[in-house]
Amino acid sequence: MLIDSHCHLNFNQFDPDRAEVVRRAVEEGVIGFINPSVDLQDSRQVVALATEMPTLYAAIGFHPNDAAKFNEEDLAELRDLATHPKVVAIGEIGLDYHWDSTPRPVQRHVFEQHLNLARELGKPVIIHQREAAADTMAMLRSWAGQHPKSKNLGVLHSFSGDVAMAEEAVALGFYLGISGPVTFKNARDLPAVVTMIPLNRLLGETDAPFLAPQPFRGKRNEPAHLRLIAEKIAALRHISFVEVSDTLLNNTISLFNLE
Template identity: 45%
Template sequence: MLVDSHCHLDFPDFAEERAEIIARAKAAGVERMVTISTRVRKFDQVLAIAKEYDEVYCSVGTHPHNAAEELDVTAADLIRLSAHPKVVAIGEAGLDYHYDKSPRDAQAKGLRVHIAAARETGLPLVIHARSADEDMAAILREESGKGAFPFILHCFSSGAELARIGVELGGYVSFSGIVTFKNSGELRDIAKEVPRDRLLVETDAPYLAPIPHRGKRNEPAYVANTAAVLAETIGVSAAEIADITTANFFRLFTKMPKPV
């Protein structure tokens, strides 16, 4: 069994064949998928997909690209919306200094609001971090000092120090198709250093399709390709990495029911 801990099934890329994509994921052994919210104002669309498919669950939150649009979203709003049985995470929220689509102070404010919601609910916060290692580490340290909260550094592509700090603070590190790319040797070295009980896999579909699908639209079934490379990287079998990452997923996503 595998789990895609992060995909975007509400994106237009999937609109024409969502049922077929979910069926292909199941055929590949992917028993659970978490479709991730990027705008609270469009949360209903994400939730509708989660409600339609037994294998799909969702998060609620505001991507850092959209932080300036949703500064009025409060922790109380996130907590209220997360009460639905199909909502198993908060986010994605974080800092993206690569694209800087929202002002950095708005991104930081939004991140702290999401942290407060994760701390209150106990649901894992899905963290997006790109080209912002120092500020992300500082916020995680400061906020953890106010009270622990569960979190995942999703689609990890940052430096080794942020991975180390994330693990030190109780977080998990999720690897996407990037870890399969030929020029990602440094990232694979980081993966080797992450404790096995903190590893997760994801697609971030429709983006970042792993080899041998690179350049194509990504989909949840392809998490098997990422898992295979991660297994080779840390020196375990494909079956073992499936067991490791699935156990880790259910330990972190405590609200998610396990398949019968």
């Protein structure tokens, strides 16, 4: 059994067949879903979906590509939404210098507001980072020391850094989210990261509808494909699928404090 630690089941790509997508996931052993948000409207929608779906949990906040929409007053509504029992994290938040759709100082300000909110609420964070590793790590480093939950701070979702960055993130108290690119031929540093970082610091995620693993690369992704990612981790580490799936499941339950 597995939990997809990062998927956007509320996105309109799943409007035509959401129930079917969930059914296929359950058939593949994917029994739960963590659904992060990208802005305030999305956060409301994800919390509403989590209220309807017993196996879906919500994370709330502004994605760096949507950071320009953030107002200081939105913090009050996020704080209010976070009191809902199905809200398990703040995310996805971070820095994205690839698209650069929002000025970098604005991204850093909004990221810091969310980090402070997570610390105030004692919730873990789901971090999105693209071509902004140095600034992201600098901000996480200064934040990590002041957080009440020292070993369960959050996850660097769809991790794409090298082994040195992975080791520092884990030492700070983060997990690494392993997604579809680990199955790609040009997986770069990911096979090394997956074999050298302790299994009890990895999470499995699809980031559906994005980042479909092989052999579905380029198509709409869905949580049922999480199994392919866990199989790849097992192959890279030369251990059984059951050991991988049990450990990933326990890691996800532990980080997000699920029942």
